[in-house]
Amino acid sequence: MRSASVALQAHIAGEVTSLCTLFRVERRDGLVLGFTDHDQDILYDGTTYEARSGYTRTAIKDSSNYSVDNLELEGLIDSDRITAEDIRAGLYDSAEIRIYTVNWADLTMGDIKNRRGTIGVVSIKDEVYISELRGLFYAFQTVIGERCSARCRSDLFDPDRCSLDPAAFIEENRASSVITDRRIFEYVGTLAAGGTTFFTLVNPGAELGNTNGWTHEVPEGTPGNWAATGATGGVSPRTGSWMFKGPPSGDVCQMSQEVDFVGAGFSAANIDTGRYTLSLKAWFNGAGGNETTQVGIRYLDWDHVEIPSFELFSPALPVPNLAWTQTIFARPVPVGARYADVIIRANDDVVAGAIVAYCDDVTAEMGDTGEVDLAESGDYYNGGLLKWTSGLNQGLSMEVKALDTVGKEIKLFLPMPFTITEHDQFEILPGCDKVIRTCRDVFDNMINFRGEPHVPGQDFLMRYPDAQ
Numbered sequence: 001m002r003s004a005s006v007a008l009q010a011h012i013a014g015e016v017t018s019l020c021t022l023f024r025v026e027r028r029d030g031l032v033l034g035f036t037d038h039d040q041d042i043l044y045d046g047t048t049y050e051a052r053s054g055y056t057r058t059a060i061k062d063s064s065n066y067s068v069d070n071l072e073l074e075g076l077i078d079s080d081r082i083t084a085e086d087i088r089a090g091l092y093d094s095a096e097i098r099i100y101t102v103n104w105a106d107l108t109m110g111d112i113k114n115r116r117g118t119i120g121v122v123s124i125k126d127e128v129y130i131s132e133l134r135g136l137f138y139a140f141q142t143v144i145g146e147r148c149s150a151r152c153r154s155d156l157f158d159p160d161r162c163s164l165d166p167a168a169f170i171e172e173n174r175a176s177s178v179i180t181d182r183r184i185f186e187y188v189g190t191l192a193a194g195g196t197t198f199f200t201l202v203n204p205g206a207e208l209g210n211t212n213g214w215t216h217e218v219p220e221g222t223p224g225n226w227a228a229t230g231a232t233g234g235v236s237p238r239t240g241s242w243m244f245k246g247p248p249s250g251d252v253c254q255m256s257q258e259v260d261f262v263g264a265g266f267s268a269a270n271i272d273t274g275r276y277t278l279s280l281k282a283w284f285n286g287a288g289g290n291e292t293t294q295v296g297i298r299y300l301d302w303d304h305v306e307i308p309s310f311e312l313f314s315p316a317l318p319v320p321n322l323a324w325t326q327t328i329f330a331r332p333v334p335v336g337a338r339y340a341d342v343i344i345r346a347n348d349d350v351v352a353g354a355i356v357a358y359c360d361d362v363t364a365e366m367g368d369t370g371e372v373d374l375a376e377s378g379d380y381y382n383g384g385l386l387k388w389t390s391g392l393n394q395g396l397s398m399e400v401k402a403l404d405t406v407g408k409e410i411k412l413f414l415p416m417p418f419t420i421t422e423h424d425q426f427e428i429l430p431g432c433d434k435v436i437r438t439c440r441d442v443f444d445n446m447i448n449f450r451g452e453p454h455v456p457g458q459d460f461l462m463r464y465p466d467a468q
Contacts, residue, residue: 005109005110007106007108007109007110008102008103008109008110008111008112011103011106011109017103018103018104018105018106019101019102019103019104020036020037020038020042020101020102020104021036021037021099021100021101021102021114022034022035022036022042022044022049022099022100022101022102022111023035023036023049023097023098023099024047024049024097024098024099024100025092025095025096025097025119026095026096026097027091027092027095028091028093028094028095029091029323030323032047033050033082034047034048034049034050035049035050035051036049036050036051037051038051038104039051040104042102042104042107044100044102044107044111082129084124084129085417085418086417087122087124087129088124088417089396089417089418092119092122092131093119093122094118094119095118095119096116096117096118097115097116097117097118097119097133098113098115098116099113099114099115099116100112100113100114101114115133117133117134118133118134119131119132119133119134120132120133120134148452148455149451149452150435150451150452150453150455151433151434151435151451151453152432152434152435152436152439152449152450152451153434153450153451154434154448154450156429156430156431156432156443157169157429161448161450162445162448162450163445163448164443164445164448166429169429169430170427170428170429171374171375171427171428171429172389172425172426172427172428173187173188173374173425173426173428174187174188174330174423174424174425174426175187175188175391175420175421175422175423175424175425175426176188176408176422177422179420179421179422181415182415182416182417182418182419182420183411183412183414183415183416184409184410184411184412185409185410185420186407186408186409186410187374187408187409187410187426188408196279196365196366196367196368197264197265197266197365197366197367198363198364198365199259199264199342199363199364199365199366201213201257201259201342201362201363201364202214202257204361204362204363205237205238205239205240205242205243205244205360205361205362206228206229206237206242206243206244206360207240207241207242208228208242209228209242210227210228211225211226211227211228211244211255213257214226214255214256214257215255215256215257215258216253216254216255217254217255217256217343218252218253218254225246225247225253225255226244226245226246226247226253226255226344226346226359227244227245227246228242228243228244228245229242229243229244229245229358230242230243232245233286233356235285235286235358237360238283238285238324238360238361239360239361240360243285243358243359243360244344244358244359244360245356245357245358246346246356246357247346247347247356247357252345252346252347253345253346254343254344254345254346255343255344256298256341256342256343256344257341257342258300258339258340258341258342259339259340259341259342259364260338260339261333261337261338261339261340261366262338264366266366268338271333271335271337271338272335272336274332274333274334274335275368276332276333276366276367276368277330277331277332277333277366277367277368277423278297278330278331278332278333278340278364278365278366279328279329279330279364279365279366279367280295280296280297280328280329280330280342280362280363280364281326281327281328281329281361281362281363281364281365282295282326282327282344282359282360282361282362282363283324283325283326283327283359283360283361284324284325284326284327284357284358284359285323285324285325285357285358285359285360286356286357286358292314292346292347292357293314293327293345293346293347293357293359294312294313294314294343294344294345294346294347295312295313295327295329295342295343295344295345295362296310296311296312296313296329296341296343296344296345297309297310297311297329297331297340297341297342297343298310298340298341298343299333299334299337299339299340300337300338300339300340300341301336301337301338301339302338304339307334307336307337309331309334309337311331312343312345313327313329313390313391314392324360325395327390327394328389328390328394328425329390330390330423330425331423332423333366340364342362342364344359344362346359373405373408374403374405374428376405376430377405380430380431380442381400381403381428381430381431382400382401382402382403382431382433383399383400383401383431383432383433384399384400384403384428384429384430384431385397385398385399385400385428385429385431386398386399386400386410386412386426386427386428386429387426387427387428387429388416388424388425388426389425389426389427390423390424390425391418391420391421391423391424391425392418392419392421392424393416393417393418393420393424396416396417396418398412398413398414398416399412399413399414399431400412400413400428400431401413430442434451435453436449436451436453
């Protein structure tokens with residue numbers, strides 16, 4: 001029996017017990033989730049362990065040698081916390097897990113610590129997730145040290161070994177309308193450098209201590225409204241002393257602010273050429289998921305009549321998100337548009353009573369849509385990293401398998417967890433085949449090359465003398 005109190009040991013020794021197990025997951029992004037095989041939620045040591053997403057596990061066993069004590073955990077994907085999209089996005093890879101046994105009838109008895117380790121392979125089949133839980137001895141299976149190799153053993157942009165600064169190599173672009181699937185798409189260009197104009201929004205971060213400057217658009221029948229607040233509930237404003245908060249549990253709130261294109265210096269004739277793109281940026285905290293926080297653009301004509309192009313974008317934030325996360329939403333300005341409504345929206349009906357949305361530092365900018373191509377040939381990007389900066393995949397990355405600069409097509413190694421849509425923006429970094437010629441000619445970084453290209457190989461060592 002491990003770390004059990006005297007009272008808990010006595011309870012286990014009795015004829016009738018009221019035991020259950022608690023399963024705690026802490027992801028690498030800091031999100032903590034709790035689940036239990038009891039029939040009611042349990043609040044223990046500051047963490048709520050949910051009963052609605054029950055699980056089953058294999059037996060927990062310990063060995064006296066140095067083998068890894070693994071077990072499998074299986075459960076239904078029926079929680080707002082664990083989603084198939086998050087699993088496919090790798091958010092649970094290497095997450096820390098802890099399993100406890102407690103007396104649900106008297107939690108003051110403490111716990112038995114059954115297992116601590118990390119999550120390994122996670123698979124999904126028929127709305128069921130199956131995860132491998134690796135024991136602490138898994139760390140001892142990691143290879144320590146290096147072997148001699150002709151290729152470089154460092155990853156490109158490793159700060160301690162490669163020493164190249166990725167900021168000097170980042171290029172920006174966006175997806176075109178030609179999208180094959182979540183893995184293959186074409187790119188079209190990004191906002192031309194230096195061609196953007198920022199609109200002056202009134203009270204973009206609630207620093208007036210209220211929502212002045214914004215128009216509330218609360219759907220009929222819902223009492224929720226955005227409001228200004230200071231630090232509350234463990235969340236502080238991203239900048240300044242105030243931020244927007246909303247809505248109350250189970251409510252929806254939406255507010256907008258109008259920007260004037262012509263008043264900002266854009267001519268009607270140039271707008272109608274279709275050369276401009278409007279980009280919104282906002283920082284969200286607290287709420288998460290595909291239905292709880294949104295930004296949107298509503299275009300209007302000279303008479304403030306809406307042009308059929310209204311669209312809301314939901315950033316794919318975790319639930320709940322415990323850090324400020326920026327979302328970016330960009331769309332072309334249609335012909336006839338003279339104004340636009342900048343919209344922020346929150347909907348708290350996904351996990352009613354548990355999440356409050358916070359928003360800060362809303363900005364809007366408009367600029368020329370440049371057909372900016374990538375700087376190098378396709379091979380330069382093969383094996384590189386593509387990171388999405390807007391769209392449903394915002395913040396997620398994937399390696400590039402192949403890039404065709406003639407056809408402007410990008411093929412990723414694996415599909416993205418969420419759908420790629422037109423105008424989704426991304427950053428791309430080059431790849432490295434780890435040979436000395438690439439390090440010398442492409443990156444001019446031979447001083448940091450971590451390989452031995454001139455050491456004779458295995459074939460040379462096995463040669464034997466002959467008459468020649």
